[in-house]
Structure formats: structure tokens, C-alpha cells
Amino acid sequence: MTEETEQVDTKFDNTGHGPLRVPGFAGIPVHYELPSNARFAHGTVEWRQAPAVTARELTMVAVMNHLTDRPAWYVKIFDYEVVAEWKQETFDTTPLMSEKAWEWCVKELRDKAVDLRENRQTHIRVLDTGSCVCKADTETLDSLSAVFRGSVPALLEEQQEQRILDWQSETVLNVVDPLLFPLVYGRSLVLTDGGRVDLDDVLGCYRDATVAPKPYDRRINSQSVQKDIDRLGTPCWGISPPHGEKSEFYHWSSNYQCLPCEVEFLHDFRTEVQITSYINNLHPAHKGLYQAIEKLISMTIKPWNDCLVKGQSGWDDQFNQGQLGPVPLRIITYGVEWENELPEWALAFRIPFEPRIKIYRKAQEALQSSKDDQTRKGRKKHLDAQRRLSGLRDVADNLHKKLPPPDSDLWQRAKEYLELPEDGSNTPVAAPDDWMEGEVKPWRSIENKLKRLLRFKHPEPGTAFSYEEWKTNRHKDKAIIDIVRHRSNWDPDRQPFEPLTPPHTPYTISLQDTFRDQGLQIIIKMENIELTPKNPTYTNDSWQLDGQLNEHLAAVAIFAYDVSNITSPQISFRQYTTLDGVYYQYAEELYTTGDFNIRNLRAHRCGKGAGREIVAIADILGFDNPLDLWGDFHGTLSYQSIGSVATPQGRLITFPSVLEYRVEPFQLLDASLPGHYRSIKMYLVDPHYRVCSTRNVPPQxxxxxxxxxxxxxxxxxxxxxxxxxxxxxxxxxxMGMEEAAHRRQNLIREHIWNEVFRLRRMPGPGF
Known part of the structure; x- marks a missing residue:
């Protein structure tokens, strides 16, 4: 929160019973923010998944999501024959599935099934790795999709008659677009002194409306930003805030805000609601659609409860690795477990190479000869010798070391080691013919064998804590391999290296209880994706994180009500993950003793090396590029894809506004016939705020x-x-359509600014 807003009295009020008191009005800055722990989290600035999710756990949630798409899964999960068939199918198609992972999945699915039955739930959590997605399939939703299919054509016919059909592209039709006719500061008429928009007397509400005040825009050099975007295109990574500005200025708009409708609860404890102000760009005359949307909102409340992410103080501490989401991770690790490590006896063959011995002796001579030389050249020679010797500690410690005597049983053990099977085979291999020659060959042969045998293990669930401990939140966030808690080479001029791993705190959210008196604010969008034989494919490469911060979006719901003649539609999700190599266990000599000399490694450390360990960590966490371990430090964000959820006709999904998402490409099933994907999307305004809504703005x-x-x-x-x-x-x-279309283009441009500067975050600790 800025100094400018700290002293603001924020008793938000848009009820119409007094002056309008919401951000942007009555002296409350547009960019005012409540403290983190007094609101829900938003992915633009205050969400990160920590620690990173392992590839094994991502596989587990993908399998559970896939199985819960099957008819009557909640019954069949208790049928041992069916479960055996599912297991075989899963193991045949899923490389990272293991016995322990499968056992965990079955237990979790059975608990989800019991919860559905006993608590009369209509939805389940899926892709629940910190954050989560909820999906619901019910007969009521099937019936509701039929209502939408029957009601929307009249709306489209009306728009066609009024010549306001709004095609975003050749395939995407905006049926109800919240970016059209938004609140325009300095232009829109607003009931700032009280009163409500009366749907039965629209003309009367204009009488008392005044032009919305124009807030101060802190983005004074936005034109130069737009020029850079025009030059570089989007997405673009090379744009910096103009001189004197901060990147966070571009998360807020002082020009526009999408207008939510007001939603009030009808009963004392249930989730039934009524829309009490018009849906922007959906005329109230469409009563059937309004009633269907009310029913849909009612069914969305509980899934929103289960996926919303509470804001928490301390989230922006760069050393904080505490979990923020509603669901704790099943597997936590900050390092690598290895198979086939080198046995300790093998170090008997590690003899310093003769060339390094010569270099060592020359450095010793140089050190002695320059010891008393105080000239500039002599001091330099002395320092150079010290540096060379510091890298030759392995020679100093083993200068007089010899190979084991010929009659030692170590030679037989070494031969048996070199003959061990490789590449998963059970057949021994022949030891090299010349492996015993000289002093160097035995160790080099052992090293080469180690490189072929040594491999990392993907961590298993149930290792650091059991399923029951996880289920009852008694796991204490215990990691299989603990976070690095000491760095000997940490810069003493910076803050101390003190990573925090506070235990996960479970929480529950009940929108219908906490916000019953004030109600909710929801933005509605309806969109059709229409495919034809001429345009048979829909593609979408861009990830979405909807809204600017002044709209305070906390969660999203998507309901696919009409799906016809297309391949299975999927929505994919990813989340920002604070992946920083400084926390992970690799090159342990470096962060414990400060001395990383690969020739002095203990037996269990041989063959690994920092580079190989980093590659293994990246693989364990599902990242293709090991450089992602330093992503935040170098100014790019590290994202983890957490999977995709199918959205067939009649399915409702909800997710928090911390997840980026996109509709995956699909195409016509029968290329000779048209097909479509028609959906309604609902955005929940964080109810800890109130924003200007259609209760306060007469229809434009x-x-x-x-x-x-x-x-x-x-x-x-x-x-x-x-x-x-x-x-x-x-x-x-x-406001006419021509101006509204122009305003929408400007609003989209500001969303692009928000996206560009959202990619610029505070770096992690780094090195």
C-alpha cells in the first residue's frame, strides 16, 4: 500500500443509500489496496507457488483428473476389478506413475467420492497443487445448458436486427462483452451522490447522474510504452518502465473499469441469488437469460469457495517458501535422491594424475621462492601460487597415495563393479581389457562406469509424510530433502540467508456466509466460437490472467453450455512458481564449506557435480530447461503447467485469479458441417472491496x-x-457503438500494458 493511500478511510459503499464510496470516487484512489491478508490473492502481483511442484505430483493430479471424467467414477473407484483395469491402463500410458503414487491416488479418489456422497457435493477439486480448479457435472447443469441454448438465439437475433453483432475474429463472436461500454472515467454518467439504477425507470436514473471524475493517471509516459510494444510485438520481454515510472503503475487503469452486476443472496444460509442490477450489454428484457445466470451463479458459489486463495501477509518475502494455496503439496523436495552411488571403497583407486602433481610442485616452489619477496612482482607471484594451490587440495591430500597392493581384494571388487549390468539389463558387461594399466586407468574406468550407472530417482509420495498425515494436515510441510538453510558464499553485504518454511495453514471460505449482507459483484461474459468448413480450426497461443487490478477479480467460472461437432475442448492452466536454485541442494560442498573441488568429493558425491545435479532437479520438477532454476534472478518468470481440464457440454469449472489459462486448440469433427463451442464466463469481484457497478452507472x-x-x-x-x-x-x-468500440480498443491496449509489466517481478535471492 502506498503512502498516498495509507490514511484513506475505505468504508466502501455503493448501495445507493449515500454518496458512492469506492476506489476512484470520494477521494479513494483507483489504486488503493487493502492489506494482503484482508483480501483474496491475485496472480498479477501476489501469487507464487512455493515450493515448486514435482513432476511426479503433476502426473498424479493429471491421472486423478482423467479418472474423474469417467462416468460414475465415484462408484467404480470402490470396485477392485475396475480399479485394477484403471491401474493397468494408467501404468501403460503414464511413465511417471509408480506403485506408491497409484496407492495414494486411489486413497485420495475414494475420499473424494465419499465427500461427494456424504456431503452432497456437486463438484470436486482437480489439478490441486497448491492452487486448484473445481469441476462440476450435474443433471441440473445439463438442464441449465438447455435453457441457455434455448434463450441465446433470441439475443443474437436482436443484435443482428440492431446491427451490433460483435465478431472479435472470423471464429469468435462476443455475445456479451464486458469490455464494451465499460466505466469511462471523465465520460460515463454515474450516480455519485446516491440512488440506484432503476430497471423499471431507466430514463429517470439519468436525471441525477453526473460525469465520473477523472483520476490522476500515474502512467505519464504510456505512449512510449505503446511504441515499444508496437515495435517488439507481444508477448515482449525487453520493455522497461519509462524513466521515473514504476512497472506496477501499469497494473491499474485510471481510464476504464469493467462494470459488474450486483448479486444478492435470497435466503438466510443457502446460495440462491438474485441479480439486482443490469448485466452490462445484456438487456434486462431477456428475463430467461437473467434467471438462468442467477441459477448458474448459485451453483458456482461453493466451487468458488473451494478454489479461492486467501491473501496472506509475508507472501512477498523473497525468502518465504510457505505454501499459500488451499491444498498442500503431496511431495516436497529440495534436492535429488540418487541410485547406484559409488561405494566408498572405490576411492582407494583415486590417485592424483602426474601432470597435476607436477603443477602442484611447481606452485609450491613458486610459493616458497616468493615468500620473502616484497616487490610488486614478487607479491603477485606469491598470490598466483596460492590461488593455484587452492585448486590442488586433492593433490596435497593425496600426494603420496598409491594404488592398492596387487593382492588386495579391492581389485576383484573393482572388476565386479565394472561388470555390473547397465541400461536396465540383467546381463553383466565385460570390464575394459586395459582397465588395470597404470595408475590413472583404474580410476578413470570406475568414473566412466559411474556415469553410466548413476541416475536420479523421482521422489515418491508417502516418503516424508503419509497420506493420512497429509489428509489431516499433520504433515508439517516436511520435505524429503530439506531446503538449503546455509550458504557459506552468501554475500555478507546483503540480508542474511534465512529461508522461511512456515507450515501450511488450512482455511475454508464461505462467500454465502461472510458476504451475505452485502452480496457479490460479478462480471458476465458470453462468447461463441463458431467453426465452419472454411474455418475448421480454433487456435489460441496466449495465456490469460483476466482483469486489471482496479477490477479486483478474485476468481473465474466457465460454463460450456453448447458444444457441437468439435474435438474435445480443453482449458489448460499454469502458475507462476518461485523456482530459484539458491534453495536447492546441489554442490553441497559449496554451500557448506565454500570449497567445491570435484576431485575431493566423497564417494557418494562422485559422478554428480553441480551441473548434473541441476539437470536432475529440473527434471524432477518437470522443467525442460535447467536454466529455469535461475529464471527469477535473470528477470524471466518460471511457470509450471499444472495440466488441463476438459469442458464438455454441461460442465462448470471454477478457478482462482492466480492461475493463467487458455483454451486449447480444437477443430471440427466432421469437416463438412459447422460446429461450435459456446460458453458463459463469470468473474467474481473480490467481495472484500466494492467497485463501481451497474447499480451506479445508468446504461450507456x-x-x-x-x-x-x-x-x-x-x-x-x-x-x-x-x-x-x-x-x-x-x-x-x-454512448454510441462507434465510441464504445474505440473505448474497448483502448481498454484492450491497457490490458496488454498490464500483461507486459506483469512479467516483471521482484527477483528471488539469486547468487
């Missing part, structure tokens, strides 16, 4: 106003010709 659509005014004049008995004459020249009042 010119065609709505003209229809109401025309009906009033016709009711008064005026001839149609006179009514048309009266309206001549009023095409832009309150």
Missing part, C-alpha cells in the same frame, strides 16, 4: 436508451415520424 448503450425513450414518447401518443425526428443527431448519447 445508445440503442437501449433510444428504445426506452422511444417507447415513452410513443406511449405519450407522439407519431413515429416525430419520434424519429426527436432522436435525429443523438446517435452518441449516452
Amino acid at each position: 448503450q445508445h440503442h437501449w436508451w433510444m428504445q426506452e425513450a422511444g417507447n415513452a414518447l410513443a406511449t405519450a401518443g407522439l407519431p413515429r415520424e416525430l419520434v424519429d425526428e426527436i432522436f435525429r443527431g443523438t446517435d452518441d448519447w449516452p
Whole structure:
């Protein structure tokens, strides 16, 4: 929170019973923020998954998500024959599935099934790795999808008659677009001094409305930002905030805000709701659609409860590795477990190479000869000799070491080691013919064998804590391999290296209880993706994190109500993960003693090396590029894809606004016939705030106003010709389609600014 906003009295109020007191009005800055622990989290600035999720756990949640798509899974999961078939199928198609992982999945699925039955739940959590997605499939949702399919055509017919059909592209049709006719500061009419928009007297509500004040825009050099974006395209990584500005300024808009509708709860404890202000760009005359949306919102409350992420203080501490989401991780590790480590006896063959012995002796001679030389050249020679010797400690410690005597049993053990099977085979291999020659060959042969035998293990669930401990939150966030808690080479001029791993704190959320009196604010979007034989494919490469911070979006819901003649639609998710190599156990000599000399490694450390360990850690965490371990430090973000959820017709999914998402490409099943994917999307405004809504802004659509005014004049008995004459020249009042389309383009441009600077985060500790 900035100094400018610390002293602001934020008793938010848009009820209409007094002056409007929401961000952007009554002296409350647009960019005002509540403390982190007094609101829900948003992915633009205050979410990170820590620790990183292992590839094994990502596999587990993907398998559970896939199995819960099957009909009657909650019954069949208790049928041992069916479970055996599922197991075989899973092991045949899923490389990272293991016996321990499968046993965990079955236990968890059975508990989810019991929860569905005993608590009469209509949804389950999936992809629950810190954050989560909820999916629901019920007969009520199937019936509701039929209502939408029957009601939307009338809306499209009306839009066609009014010539306001809004095609975003050749395949995407905006049926209800919240970016159209938004709140425009300095332009929109707003009931700032009290009063509500009365849907039964639209003309009357304009009478007391005044132009919304224009907040101060802190983005004073945004034109140069746009020029850079035009030059580099999007997504772009090379843009910096203009001189004197901060990147966070571009997360907020002082020009626009999408308008939510108001939703009130109807009963004392249930989730039934009523929409009490108009849905922007959906005329209230469409009562059937309004009622269907009310029913959909009612069914979305509990899934939102289960996926919302509470804000927490300390989330921005760069050393904080505490879990913030509602679901704790099943596997936590900060290092690598290895198989086939080198046995300790093998070090008997590690003899210093003769060239290194010569270098060592020359450095010793140089050190002695320059010891008393105080000239500049002598001091330099002395320092150079010290540096060379510091890298030759292995020679100093083993200068007089010899190979084991010929009659030692170590030679037989070494031969048996060199003959061990490789590549998963059970057949021994022949030892090299010359492996015993000289002093160097035995150790080199053993080293080469170690490189072929040594491999890392993907960590297993149930290792650091049991399923029961995880289920009852008694796991204490215990890691299989603990976080690095000491760095000997940590810069003493910086803050101490003190990583925090506070235990996960479970929490529950109940929107219907906590916010019953004030209700909710929800933004509605309806969109059709229409495919034809000429345009048979839908593609989408961009990840979405909806809204700017002044809209305070906390969660999203997507309901696919009409899906026809297309391949299975999927929505994929990813989350920002604070992946920083400084916390992970590799090159342990470096962070414990400060001396990383690969020739002095103990037997169990041989063959690994920092590079190999880093590659293994990246693989364990599911990252293709080991450089991701330093991603945050170098100014790029490390994302983990957490999977995808199918959205067939009649399915509702919800997720928090900390997850980025995108609709995966799909195409026509029968390329000779048209097909479509039609959905309604709902955005929950964080109810810890109140924002300006359609309760406070009279409808801005010119065609709505003209229809109401025309009906009033016709009711008064005026001839149609006179009514048309009266309206001549009023095409832009309150706002015409041409201006609204222009405003939307500007709003989309600001969303791009937000996206560009969202990719610039505070770096982690680094090295």
C-alpha cells in the first residue's frame, strides 16, 4: 500500500443509500489496496507457488483428473476389478506413475467420492497443487445448458436486427462483452451522490447522474510504452518502465473499469441469488437469460469457495517458501535422491594424475621462492601460487597415495563393479581389457562406469509424510530433502540467508456466509466460437490472467453450455512458481564449506557435480530447461503447467485469479458441417472491496436508451415520424457503438500494458 493511500478511510459503499464510496470516487484512489491478508490473492502481483511442484505430483493430479471424467467414477473407484483395469491402463500410458503414487491416488479418489456422497457435493477439486480448479457435472447443469441454448438465439437475433453483432475474429463472436461500454472515467454518467439504477425507470436514473471524475493517471509516459510494444510485438520481454515510472503503475487503469452486476443472496444460509442490477450489454428484457445466470451463479458459489486463495501477509518475502494455496503439496523436495552411488571403497583407486602433481610442485616452489619477496612482482607471484594451490587440495591430500597392493581384494571388487549390468539389463558387461594399466586407468574406468550407472530417482509420495498425515494436515510441510538453510558464499553485504518454511495453514471460505449482507459483484461474459468448413480450426497461443487490478477479480467460472461437432475442448492452466536454485541442494560442498573441488568429493558425491545435479532437479520438477532454476534472478518468470481440464457440454469449472489459462486448440469433427463451442464466463469481484457497478452507472448503450425513450414518447401518443425526428443527431448519447468500440480498443491496449509489466517481478535471492 502506498503512502498516498495509507490514511484513506475505505468504508466502501455503493448501495445507493449515500454518496458512492469506492476506489476512484470520494477521494479513494483507483489504486488503493487493502492489506494482503484482508483480501483474496491475485496472480498479477501476489501469487507464487512455493515450493515448486514435482513432476511426479503433476502426473498424479493429471491421472486423478482423467479418472474423474469417467462416468460414475465415484462408484467404480470402490470396485477392485475396475480399479485394477484403471491401474493397468494408467501404468501403460503414464511413465511417471509408480506403485506408491497409484496407492495414494486411489486413497485420495475414494475420499473424494465419499465427500461427494456424504456431503452432497456437486463438484470436486482437480489439478490441486497448491492452487486448484473445481469441476462440476450435474443433471441440473445439463438442464441449465438447455435453457441457455434455448434463450441465446433470441439475443443474437436482436443484435443482428440492431446491427451490433460483435465478431472479435472470423471464429469468435462476443455475445456479451464486458469490455464494451465499460466505466469511462471523465465520460460515463454515474450516480455519485446516491440512488440506484432503476430497471423499471431507466430514463429517470439519468436525471441525477453526473460525469465520473477523472483520476490522476500515474502512467505519464504510456505512449512510449505503446511504441515499444508496437515495435517488439507481444508477448515482449525487453520493455522497461519509462524513466521515473514504476512497472506496477501499469497494473491499474485510471481510464476504464469493467462494470459488474450486483448479486444478492435470497435466503438466510443457502446460495440462491438474485441479480439486482443490469448485466452490462445484456438487456434486462431477456428475463430467461437473467434467471438462468442467477441459477448458474448459485451453483458456482461453493466451487468458488473451494478454489479461492486467501491473501496472506509475508507472501512477498523473497525468502518465504510457505505454501499459500488451499491444498498442500503431496511431495516436497529440495534436492535429488540418487541410485547406484559409488561405494566408498572405490576411492582407494583415486590417485592424483602426474601432470597435476607436477603443477602442484611447481606452485609450491613458486610459493616458497616468493615468500620473502616484497616487490610488486614478487607479491603477485606469491598470490598466483596460492590461488593455484587452492585448486590442488586433492593433490596435497593425496600426494603420496598409491594404488592398492596387487593382492588386495579391492581389485576383484573393482572388476565386479565394472561388470555390473547397465541400461536396465540383467546381463553383466565385460570390464575394459586395459582397465588395470597404470595408475590413472583404474580410476578413470570406475568414473566412466559411474556415469553410466548413476541416475536420479523421482521422489515418491508417502516418503516424508503419509497420506493420512497429509489428509489431516499433520504433515508439517516436511520435505524429503530439506531446503538449503546455509550458504557459506552468501554475500555478507546483503540480508542474511534465512529461508522461511512456515507450515501450511488450512482455511475454508464461505462467500454465502461472510458476504451475505452485502452480496457479490460479478462480471458476465458470453462468447461463441463458431467453426465452419472454411474455418475448421480454433487456435489460441496466449495465456490469460483476466482483469486489471482496479477490477479486483478474485476468481473465474466457465460454463460450456453448447458444444457441437468439435474435438474435445480443453482449458489448460499454469502458475507462476518461485523456482530459484539458491534453495536447492546441489554442490553441497559449496554451500557448506565454500570449497567445491570435484576431485575431493566423497564417494557418494562422485559422478554428480553441480551441473548434473541441476539437470536432475529440473527434471524432477518437470522443467525442460535447467536454466529455469535461475529464471527469477535473470528477470524471466518460471511457470509450471499444472495440466488441463476438459469442458464438455454441461460442465462448470471454477478457478482462482492466480492461475493463467487458455483454451486449447480444437477443430471440427466432421469437416463438412459447422460446429461450435459456446460458453458463459463469470468473474467474481473480490467481495472484500466494492467497485463501481451497474447499480451506479445508468446504461450507456445508445440503442437501449433510444428504445426506452422511444417507447415513452410513443406511449405519450407522439407519431413515429416525430419520434424519429426527436432522436435525429443523438446517435452518441449516452454512448454510441462507434465510441464504445474505440473505448474497448483502448481498454484492450491497457490490458496488454498490464500483461507486459506483469512479467516483471521482484527477483528471488539469486547468487
